[in-house]
Amino acid sequence: MIAVETFPSIDQASSALTGDAIYLGGGTLVMRALNYGEQNFTRIVRSTDPTLKQIAASGDRITIGAGVTMAEVMASPELSFLAPVARNVGGPAVRNMASVGGNLFAEHPYGDFTVALLALKGSVTLNGGGEQEMESFLSSRSGFTEVVTSVSLVRPSERDFFWKKVSRVKPKGISVMSIAAWLPQSGGRISGARISFGAMGATPLRAKSAEAALEGQGLDQSSVAAACAAVRGDFQPPDDALASGWYRSEVAPVHLRRMLLGEGGR
Amino acid sequence: MAKTPVQFTLNGTHRAHFVDGGANLLDVLRREVGDLSPKYGCGQGTCGTCTVLINGEPHLSCLTLAESVEGKSLETTSGMANGPDLHPLQRIFMESFAAQCGYCTPGMLMAAKALLAGNPNPTREEVIEGISGNICRCTGYEPIIDAILQAAVELRSGRVA
Numbered sequence: 001m002i003a004v005e006t007f008p009s010i011d012q013a014s015s016a017l018t019g020d021a022i023y024l025g026g027g028t029l030v031m032r033a034l035n036y037g038e039q040n041f042t043r044i045v046r047s048t049d050p051t052l053k054q055i056a057a058s059g060d061r062i063t064i065g066a067g068v069t070m071a072e073v074m075a076s077p078e079l080s081f082l083a084p085v086a087r088n089v090g091g092p093a094v095r096n097m098a099s100v101g102g103n104l105f106a107e108h109p110y111g112d113f114t115v116a117l118l119a120l121k122g123s124v125t126l127n128g129g130g131e132q133e134m135e136s137f138l139s140s141r142s143g144f145t146e147v148v149t150s151v152s153l154v155r156p157s158e159r160d161f162f163w164k165k166v167s168r169v170k171p172k173g174i175s176v177m178s179i180a181a182w183l184p185q186s187g188g189r190i191s192g193a194r195i196s197f198g199a200m201g202a203t204p205l206r207a208k209s210a211e212a213a214l215e216g217q218g219l220d221q222s223s224v225a226a227a228c229a230a231v232r233g234d235f236q237p238p239d240d241a242l243a244s245g246w247y248r249s250e251v252a253p254v255h256l257r258r259m260l261l262g263e264g265g266r
Numbered sequence: 267m268a269k270t271p272v273q274f275t276l277n278g279t280h281r282a283h284f285v286d287g288g289a290n291l292l293d294v295l296r297r298e299v300g301d302l303s304p305k306y307g308c309g310q311g312t313c314g315t316c317t318v319l320i321n322g323e324p325h326l327s328c329l330t331l332a333e334s335v336e337g338k339s340l341e342t343t344s345g346m347a348n349g350p351d352l353h354p355l356q357r358i359f360m361e362s363f364a365a366q367c368g369y370c371t372p373g374m375l376m377a378a379k380a381l382l383a384g385n386p387n388p389t390r391e392e393v394i395e396g397i398s399g400n401i402c403r404c405t406g407y408e409p410i411i412d413a414i415l416q417a418a419v420e421l422r423s424g425r426v427a
Contacts, residue, residue: 001286001287001288002286002287002288003287003288004270004287004288004331004333006333024331027329027330027331027334028311028326028329031290031328031329031330031331032309032310032311032329034288034290035290035309035310035328035329036309036310044287044288044331046331046334071323090311090399091314091377091397091398091399091400092324092377092380092381092395092396092398092399093311093314093317093324093325093326093377093399094311094326094399096320096323096324096325097325097326097329097330171394171395171398172398172399
């Protein structure tokens, strides 16, 4: 039998997260593991701390509590730019449960929301106030033992943020790949391009060659063609039941072009 | 190991149960409460047949920690009918052949009920989105979509059975 410990404050929950305990957020990952007998834990730690549900904007960044669900992201006027991303996570029931914090730990073929966070210069805030940049967090998340209390990301203008989930089943299907881009422009030139892909590696990854191809350019057919040519060298995608690595390499430039040029809908 | 007491409202009736640590809500509803309307399908959040409403919103009971529903209001398909009168969604599902093997039907009905509560006049696309978390391997979905749209018309006109 599993012991469940529920705490009113995230500080208490964090202190209890020791040994063979796991933190339960929305439940879609932890309860699935329990149903399949795949748990490597004997204690579940959870918290009802209301700060986990906070959404707060400050300057050009916005902070989302780790307990905010995908449905709550979709309902928040301040997070309207992320609504298409949250809508691509599961069906309505999953979106009422799945949390922003849990998505950070969801492995492919799940975890699409984190792809967008990576493009939007995301960072995770740990209980106690420490902050970790998203790329660093993702590179070490498999051994992560702390409690994430919130994520922070830039608030892009609508024209600067791009999102696309590629799946075989509509409207709800697990992703063959997902792509996000934040392409802030100054004087008609892209400055600080960030492009991220899901399903092209063990975690969401940045397409740094494609980013470099767009840097200092306008967003047009020519620069996008250069980025699409460059993106082939950014990844060594895995084979899995959804698609082969070869297939992913072949179609990644196609979907990147469609996303950036608005072909087939954004 | 000690069990945990949980109290909630199920289809308008107060319930109090002791649940095992880590038990999911679906197991508690079926084994402790005796409400067999929500079904176990995939156990991983893919099929939707375990869908119940928690405070009016659809949730997957197989992925819901039972003790997390403390103090909440739950609805299942077994609470939809009013005595001998089926809910319009149930009746139209039956009349429109929107159920074949019936295994997905409880989850479909819960998803549809939540959709129509928040959006009484959905488009076809909105219905498709509303049931996108519920898999049916029999009907091809078209009779289900048609039934929900027809029920929406009936519910808007006030013809509640």
